[in-house]
Amino acid sequence: MFTLAHLSDIHLSPMPRARRRELLSKRVIGYVNWHRGRKYVHRREILDLLTRDIVEQKPDHIAVTGDLVNLGLPEEFLRAAEWLHHLGPPSRVTAIPGNHDAYVRLHPEAGTRHWRPYMQANAAGELLFPTPPACFPFVRRFGDVALVALSSAIPTMPFIAAGEIGTAQRQFLATALDRLKQAGLFRVVLIHHPPLRDQAGWHRGLRDAVAFTKILKQHGAELVLHGHNHLQTVHELPTATGPAIVVGVPSASEAVEGHIPAARYNEYSIARDGGGWRLEMVGRSVAAAPEHVWESERRVLRER
């Protein structure tokens, strides 16, 4: 059996002080939004509580599906790298970027480069599917389980939080899914944006959701994990190789009060079951007074 924890939308706080010239961009709107309200929603102590619980549960692997930072300030990327390091070594943690991690167009040296050890294939994955020059998708293999990591993070205009995988990544994804199926593996696709068309409006959704869904339907996947909506959702997508379970998770730093669900992560147990798979999900959420983490859901998502 393999255990995989999934968390997303870290929105790391506190926000570092921004220099004046760093705010001469889309960041100025985000900066005002952060100080007007978002900093009360995404709280560091909530994230630390959840992070501690994940580390204590000792999953075999941890997947982080984007929005580690808020405005894409160079200092935020460094702090997020420290947080990743605290979560676990790159061999135990896989990360992909979200729209906030591509908030403004950055020199690669200043941005997600600091997370590179967490955003690349492992040797077993590279053997099955060599990473393309653009770095995505990359594959990590752990025994019977393969993670296929995509990037839907693109810089956009103010007030737009949309994402796109793009033609090249989609083509590589189709090949990767076929190869991993031939190897008889349980395929987990990681993407920041919700992959199904109706899950987000045009200004914050995945622009190529229809094309992406078509690839999933034709080539198959067993599990698709995403964030972005800050909501717990479960969908089942029929594919040529059986059902693909699509799960979105709330933000990992969301305060308990408020109308959006509190911080949560999900832990999956994946095991071979005869000729098929057994997949169970356990949700662990933050509760108030005193703030603590509890098992909020346990659900078998697939039997055979």
Ligand SMILES: [Fe+2]
């Ligand atoms: Fe997002």
